[in-house]
Amino acid sequence: MTMAVDRPHPISLADGKEYVIGDAVEVLSSIDDADVICLDDAWSRPHRGGQFGVEYDTHPFDHEHNDSATSTKLVVDACMEALNPGGWLIADADDWLLPRLTSYLMDEYGDVNDDYGGGGYRKVGSVTYLSSDGTPDRSTPGMYGSTGGYSVVFGHKGETERRWSESVRQVVPRQREKFGWGSVKPIVPYKKWVSDILNPDDHLVVPCAGTAPAALGAEIAFGASIRYTCIDNEPDAYNAFRRRAREEGTVEADALNLPDLLS
């Protein structure tokens, strides 16, 4: 693990596009115009032994029962605060996080499904991985069924006028290349979602960004016109993002500056 920086360090990638090395809650508190936020939070289960092999910082769901400085609740609150009215939160989850996250969104921000109005929790979607023979992936270890992908929670801040029709359930080849990072997600689902929900010139924010598949998806979909802010507290996450932007061959080579770290 590398040392995280003390103060947010913004790296300019292009006009309106930056990767900030800093704490998600701290950096989100300086943003008040996000149109979509794609969050793959660095949560950990209370008994998640050895953090399942990930080397980056993780935090508990609830800071009130733990001495951790941050928590999923604080990150979600900071996301909702940073969104414009009607802006969308798209948050990755697993079997442990999904019920906790949906309950928290419903309790704190509302349940659109309950009264067909307002904001808060809207939908549960998913990303299902395909193995090379085209069947749903079954490589997840365990004796009680295989997940082969993950859930995704969709919510919005208050009433929304952003209508969109892309499926919240996506099926894609398993993400094999990790670019030297952990928990790396495929670009395609986020590219489809953000390109449907966002307009050119809108602002996408990607806290706990890692290799930032949502930002790269927006880059592919919109090119120069989209604005985005990626946030991660690990300098090496930016290096992994840089590798991904260059190596995945989906972003035009000269579209982003991708400067050396802390140059």
Ligand SMILES: C[S@@+](CC[C@H](N)C(=O)[O-])C[C@H]1O[C@@H](n2cnc3c(N)ncnc32)[C@H](O)[C@@H]1O
């Ligand atoms: C689940 S991973 C995201 C992986 C990403 N979806 C991808 O495809 O590469 C969570 C990320 O959150 C970052 N992180 C952990 N604590 C953080 C914090 N307090 N503020 C910002 N980022 C944080 C980790 O460094 C890690 O890159």
